[in-house]
Amino acid sequence: MNVTFLFTALIGAILLWFALAWKLRTKSWIVKGVISEDGFSAMPAHRVGLWVFLAVVTSLFSLFIIIYNERSTFPDWRPLPDPQLLWFNTALLVLGSIALQLARDAAKRDQLAAIRVNLTAAGVFTIAFLAGQVLAWRQLTDSGYFLSTNPADSFFYLLTGLHGLHLLGGLFVWAKTTMNAWRKPDPEDMSEAAGLRLSVQLCSVYWHYLLLLWLVLFYMLSSS
Amino acid sequence: MAYVAIADRDHHLHDPQTFITKYIWSQDHKVIAVQYSITAISVGVLAMVLSSMFRLQLGFPDTFSFVTPENYYQYVTMHGMIMVIYLLTALFLGGFGNYLIPLMCGARDMVFPYMNMLSYWVYLLSVLVLLASFFIPGGPTGAGWTLYPPQAIADGTPGVNGGIMLMLLSLAIFIVAFTMGGLNYVTTVLQARCRGMTLMRMPLSVWGIFVATILGLLAFPALLVAAIMMLLDRIVGTSFFMPEMLSMGDQNAHNGGSPILFQHLFWFFGHPEVYIVALPAFGMVSDVLATHARKNIFGYRMMVWAIVAIGGLSFIVWAHHMYVSGMNPYFGFFFATTTLIIAVPTALKVYNWVLTLWRGDIRLTVPMLFAIGFIFTFTHGGLTGLFLGNVTVDLPLSDTYFVIGHFHMVMGVSPVMVLFAAIYHWYPKITGRMFSDTLGKWHFWCTLLGTYAVYLPMHYLGLLGVPRRYYAYGSDFMPDSAYTLNSSITVAAVFVALSQIFFFINVIWSMRYGEKAGSNPWGATTLEWQTPDTPPKHGNWGAKLPTVYRWAYDYSVPGEKQDFVPQNVPPRAGIVAGRDHGVHH
Numbered sequence: 001m002n003v004t005f006l007f008t009a010l011i012g013a014i015l016l017w018f019a020l021a022w023k024l025r026t027k028s029w030i031v032k033g034v035i036s037e038d039g040f041s042a043m044p045a046h047r048v049g050l051w052v053f054l055a056v057v058t059s060l061f062s063l064f065i066i067i068y069n070e071r072s073t074f075p076d077w078r079p080l081p082d083p084q085l086l087w088f089n090t091a092l093l094v095l096g097s098i099a100l101q102l103a104r105d106a107a108k109r110d111q112l113a114a115i116r117v118n119l120t121a122a123g124v125f126t127i128a129f130l131a132g133q134v135l136a137w138r139q140l141t142d143s144g145y146f147l148s149t150n151p152a153d154s155f156f157y158l159l160t161g162l163h164g165l166h167l168l169g170g171l172f173v174w175a176k177t178t179m180n181a182w183r184k185p186d187p188e189d190m191s192e193a194a195g196l197r198l199s200v201q202l203c204s205v206y207w208h209y210l211l212l213l214w215l216v217l218f219y220m221l222s223s224s
Numbered sequence: 225m226a227y228v229a230i231a232d233r234d235h236h237l238h239d240p241q242t243f244i245t246k247y248i249w250s251q252d253h254k255v256i257a258v259q260y261s262i263t264a265i266s267v268g269v270l271a272m273v274l275s276s277m278f279r280l281q282l283g284f285p286d287t288f289s290f291v292t293p294e295n296y297y298q299y300v301t302m303h304g305m306i307m308v309i310y311l312l313t314a315l316f317l318g319g320f321g322n323y324l325i326p327l328m329c330g331a332r333d334m335v336f337p338y339m340n341m342l343s344y345w346v347y348l349l350s351v352l353v354l355l356a357s358f359f360i361p362g363g364p365t366g367a368g369w370t371l372y373p374p375q376a377i378a379d380g381t382p383g384v385n386g387g388i389m390l391m392l393l394s395l396a397i398f399i400v401a402f403t404m405g406g407l408n409y410v411t412t413v414l415q416a417r418c419r420g421m422t423l424m425r426m427p428l429s430v431w432g433i434f435v436a437t438i439l440g441l442l443a444f445p446a447l448l449v450a451a452i453m454m455l456l457d458r459i460v461g462t463s464f465f466m467p468e469m470l471s472m473g474d475q476n477a478h479n480g481g482s483p484i485l486f487q488h489l490f491w492f493f494g495h496p497e498v499y500i501v502a503l504p505a506f507g508m509v510s511d512v513l514a515t516h517a518r519k520n521i522f523g524y525r526m527m528v529w530a531i532v533a534i535g536g537l538s539f540i541v542w543a544h545h546m547y548v549s550g551m552n553p554y555f556g557f558f559f560a561t562t563t564l565i566i567a568v569p570t571a572l573k574v575y576n577w578v579l580t581l582w583r584g585d586i587r588l589t590v591p592m593l594f595a596i597g598f599i600f601t602f603t604h605g606g607l608t609g610l611f612l613g614n615v616t617v618d619l620p621l622s623d624t625y626f627v628i629g630h631f632h633m634v635m636g637v638s639p640v641m642v643l644f645a646a647i648y649h650w651y652p653k654i655t656g657r658m659f660s661d662t663l664g665k666w667h668f669w670c671t672l673l674g675t676y677a678v679y680l681p682m683h684y685l686g687l688l689g690v691p692r693r694y695y696a697y698g699s700d701f702m703p704d705s706a707y708t709l710n711s712s713i714t715v716a717a718v719f720v721a722l723s724q725i726f727f728f729i730n731v732i733w734s735m736r737y738g739e740k741a742g743s744n745p746w747g748a749t750t751l752e753w754q755t756p757d758t759p760p761k762h763g764n765w766g767a768k769l770p771t772v773y774r775w776a777y778d779y780s781v782p783g784e785k786q787d788f789v790p791q792n793v794p795p796r797a798g799i800v801a802g803r804d805h806g807v808h809h
Contacts, residue, residue: 013536016536023423024423025525028422028424028525028775029520029524029777032773032774032795033420033773033795034419034420034771034773035425036420043415045336045411048410048414049408052407053403056406056441059445060449063445063446067489071464074480076480147456148460148461151480154464
C-alpha cells in the first residue's frame with residue numbers, strides 16, 4: 001500500500017513539475033512591460049473552482065480507499081453480502097450521467113427543449129439511485145448487518161453514505177440549474193443562455209466524477 | 225487579445241447598502257478578512273490565558289490549587305487545538321489570505337464572494353461549537369490536541385461524554401469552512417489576477433498563501449475522515465479505531481479497531497498543517513524583509529521553487545511524528561530521510577532572507593524587527609527539528625520537554641512573529657493610520673526575549689528527561705536542580721502573555737488616534753499599496769483595474785529616482801521593452 005501511495009505521489013509530483021516548470025522558469029526580474037498569460041485565465045472561474053473541489057473530494061475518498069484496503073486485510077474482517085440491488089442502482093446512476101451528457105450536448109447547440117428533458121431525467125435517475133441505496137441499506141439491516149456489526153459493515157455504510165451525501169449536494173445545484181432551464185428564457189439576455197450552458201456543463205462533470213467514484217467504490221466494496 | 229481578467233468584466237459588484245450588509249453579512253473580502261482576524265485573535269487570547277493557567281500549575285504546583293488534573297488536561301488540549309487550527313490556520317489563510325490575495329493580485333474581490341462570506345460564518349460556527357464544550361457537563365475534552373484513540377474516547381479521559389464529540393464536530397465544521405475559503409483563494413489566484421500579473425510576478429506572500437491553501441485542501445480531508453470515523457466509534461459504537469480492551473476494569477464494547485490508523489490519518493493532515501501555517505509566514509516575511517531592507521528579495525525564483533518543493537515534500541514526512549509507535553525500521557528510515565530532505569529548501573529560504581538583509585538599507589521598523597526576530601526563532605526551532613527527525617535521537621527525546629521546546633519555537637513563536645510583523649506592516653493599509661512605534665518596540669522586545677526565556681530552558685529540561693503532559697512533577701520526574709528553571713519558565717510565560725497588552729493597546733488606540741498613514745507609508749512596490757483609497761474602498765481599485773509591468777521587488781533599482789518602483793509603473797520611455805535598464809545580466 002505504501003509503495004503504491006508513494007508511487008502515485010511521485011507521479012503526481014513529476015506531472016506538477018512539468019506543468020509548472022516552464023512557467024516557473026521565467027526571470028521575472030528582467031522582463032518589464034505587460035505580459036499576458038493565457039491558459040487558466042481563459043477558463044470560467046466556476047469551472048476551475050469545480051476542479052479544485054473535485055481534487056479535494058478525490059483526496060477525501062483516496063484516504064478512505066487506502067484505509068479500507070489496509071483494514072480489510074485484518075483477520076477479523078467479515079465481508080457482507082452485496083445486495084443485488086446495487087447493480088440496478090449502478091445502472092440508474094449510469095443513466096443519470098448519460099442524461100446529463102445529453103443535456104450538455106443539447107446546451108452546446110442551444111436546444112432548450114432537449115436541455116429541459118434530459119436535465120430533468122438526470123435528476124429523476126439520481127433520486128432513484130439514492131432511494132435504491134437507502135433500500136439496499138434496509139435490506140442489509142434486515143438481514144442483520146448493522147453499522148457496528150463488523151468493520152466491513154461500518155465501512156460499507158460510511159462510504160455509500162458519504163457518496164450519497166456528495167450526490168445530494170450535486171442535486172442541490174441540479175435543482176437550481178433545472179429551475180433556471182424551465183424559466184421562460186429572455187431572448188435579449190445572452191449571458192443567461194451562457195450561464196445555463198456553464199451550469200449544465202459543470203453538473204455533467206460532477207455527475208461523471210461521482211459515477212466514476214461510485215464504480216471504484218462498488219468494485220472495492222464487492223471485492224473484499 | 226484573449227486575456228480578459230475576470231475582474232475586468234463588467235459584472236455587477238454586490239454593492240453594500242446598509243450597515244448590516246457592509247459590516248456583518250458582508251461579501252467584501254476585506255471585511256471578511258477583518259472578521260476572520262478578530263475571531264481568530266479572540267480565541268487565540270483565550271488559548272493564551274489557558275496556557276498561562278496550566279503553566280502556573282506546572283511551575284508552582286503547591287501554590288496554586290485552582291487547576292485540577294482534569295482541568296490541566298483540558299486546558300492543554302484546548303490550548304493546542306485552538307492555537308494550531310482556530311488561530312494560526314484561520315488567521316493566516318482566512319485573515320491574511322482574504323485580505324491580501326485580491327489586493328496583491330489586482331482583483332476587485334474574491335471570485336466567489338458569497339461563498340467567501342459563508343466561509344467566515346461557518347468558521348464562526350465551528351468556534352462556537354468548540355467553545356460550547358466549556359459549558360457542558362464534563363467540560364471540553366482532555367485527550368491532548370492529537371486526540372489519539374483509544375484514550376480520547378475511553379472512560380476516564382476528561383470530557384469523554386460531550387467534550388470530545390463537540391471537538392470532532394467543530395473540526396468537521398471548520399474543515400467545511402476552510403474548504404469554502406480555500407476554493408476561493410486558489411481560484412482567485414488562478415483566475416482573477418489583473419493584466420500583466422503573471423504567476424512569477426506575484427509577491428511571495430501570495431505564493432505562500434496559495435501553496436498553503438492547496439496543502440490545506442488536500443490535507444484537511446484526512447482530518448475529516450479521522451473525525452467522522454472517531455465520531456462513529458464514539459456515538460454508534462463502530463470499531464474503526466477502538467480496539468478491544470479493558471477500560472476502568474470493564475471490557476469495552478469494541479473490537480478490532482486500529483489506533484495506529486488514526487495516528488496515520490491525523491499526521492497525514494498534521495504534518496502538512498505545519499506548512500499550512502509556515503508557508504504563508506515564509507511568504508509574508510519575505511515581503512516585509514524586502515520592503516524594509518529596500519532590497520529585492522534574494523533569489524525570488526528559488527524562493528518560489530522552495531515554497532512549491534516544501535509543499536510537495538510535506539506530504540511524505542508525516543510518520544516522523546510516529547517513530548515511537550512501533551514502526552518498521554525501514555519505514556522509519558524512509559521518513560527520517562524525507563524529513564531531513566525537507567530541511568534543504570527550508571534552509572535555502574533562511575539563507576535567502578539573510579542575504580536579502582545583507583548590505584540592504586535596513587530600516588528597523590516594528591514589522592522589520594519582528595521579521596528579523598522570526599529568522600532567529602525559526603532557525604533555532606528548525607535546528608532542533610534536525611535532532612528530532614533522526615529516529616535514534618527522537619526515541620529518547622520523544623515525549624519530553626525537548627519536543628515542546630522544538631515545536632513551539634518552530635511553529636508557535638515563529639509564525640506568531642510573522643503574524644505580528646504582518647499586522648504591523650499592513651496595519652496602515654487596513655486602518656489608514658499608523659501605530660505607535662514606541663509601544664510596538666516594547667511589544668517586540670518583551671515578546672522576543674520572553675519567548676526565548678520560555679522555550680530555551682525547555683530544551684534543557686527535555687535533555688534531562690523531564691516528560692511532557694504530566695500534571696505535577698515530584699523528584700521522580702524532574703531533578704531538584706531543575707525546579708527553579710521550571711518555575712522561571714512559568715514566570716516568563718506569564719510575562720509574555722501580559723506583554724501582549726502593549727499590542728492590544730497599540731492596535732486599538734492607534735485605530736482612532738494614530739497619525740494618518742497615507743497610501744504607501746513604507747514605500748512598497750506591491751499592488752495593495754497603490755490603491756486609490758486608504759483603507760481601500762469596496763471594489764479596491766476605483767474605476768479602472770491596475771496593470772502590472774514588473775515583478776514585486778523593484779527596490780533600489782539603479783538609475784531610478786525613488787528607491788522603489790511600484791508594480792503598476794510602466795517602464796520608462798526609451799528603454800528597450802523586455803530589458804532591464806542599467807543592470808547587466
